[in-house]
Amino acid sequence: MTAPFVVGIGGSTRPDSTSDAMLRSALRIAAELGADTDHFHPGELDLPLYPVHTTERTEDARRWLDAAARADALIVATPGYHGTISASVKNMLDYLDDFKPTYLDGRAVGCIACSFGDQAAPQALTALRSVVHALRAWPTPLGVTVSGYYPTAVDGAGAISDPALLQRLQLMCEQVVTFARVWPRGRAIQN
Numbered sequence: 001m002t003a004p005f006v007v008g009i010g011g012s013t014r015p016d017s018t019s020d021a022m023l024r025s026a027l028r029i030a031a032e033l034g035a036d037t038d039h040f041h042p043g044e045l046d047l048p049l050y051p052v053h054t055t056e057r058t059e060d061a062r063r064w065l066d067a068a069a070r071a072d073a074l075i076v077a078t079p080g081y082h083g084t085i086s087a088s089v090k091n092m093l094d095y096l097d098d099f100k101p102t103y104l105d106g107r108a109v110g111c112i113a114c115s116f117g118d119q120a121a122p123q124a125l126t127a128l129r130s131v132v133h134a135l136r137a138w139p140t141p142l143g144v145t146v147s148g149y150y151p152t153a154v155d156g157a158g159a160i161s162d163p164a165l166l167q168r169l170q171l172m173c174e175q176v177v178t179f180a181r182v183w184p185r186g187r188a189i190q191n
Helices: 018-032 058-071 087-098 118-132 163-182
Strands: 004-012 037-039 073-081 108-115 142-147
Touching: 004 018, 004 058, 004 087, 004 163, 018 037, 018 073, 018 108, 018 142, 018 163, 037 058, 058 087, 073 087, 073 118, 073 163, 087 118, 108 118, 108 163, 118 142, 142 163
Parallel strands: 004 037, 004 073, 073 108, 108 142
Antiparallel strands: none
16 A cells, blocks of 8 residues: 655744644654655745636646645644634635645545634634635544643744643544545545
């Protein structure tokens, strides 16, 4: 059996963000579980607002779409901005409109939301799960939230330093990789 291909997207445009640290940790865990992984950070991509009226795409957009088309599962991490997902993460997801009508049919998506306050992360997680459903993918049963008031969530080196948070992230990644093995992209409706 080939290794499932798990693509991670997100983080804020700030390179040392909590959401990016969570995503990098999740991809590391997925790799330890036997997945091949790739990472797309919105601050490192040339992705203009999704161009609805043209099929022209930047090189970065083509690379992102190629990885998404090959992915057996995804992990998406977003900062919670004003109670919802960030514009940069939403824009990356908007590019998946190129895959209509099947979008991400049948694929698992692990969802992570981080915020400075207590209220935005759960709201952003709910919004992210709704977008994932609209893309015909399956959010994992466990989504992970991190509040900025969580004093030991991520250390100065970007590693998760809280055992309970790491345990939740591990479980979510196990769900992503297990589902990708049971229902690989090849069994979904092809894009």
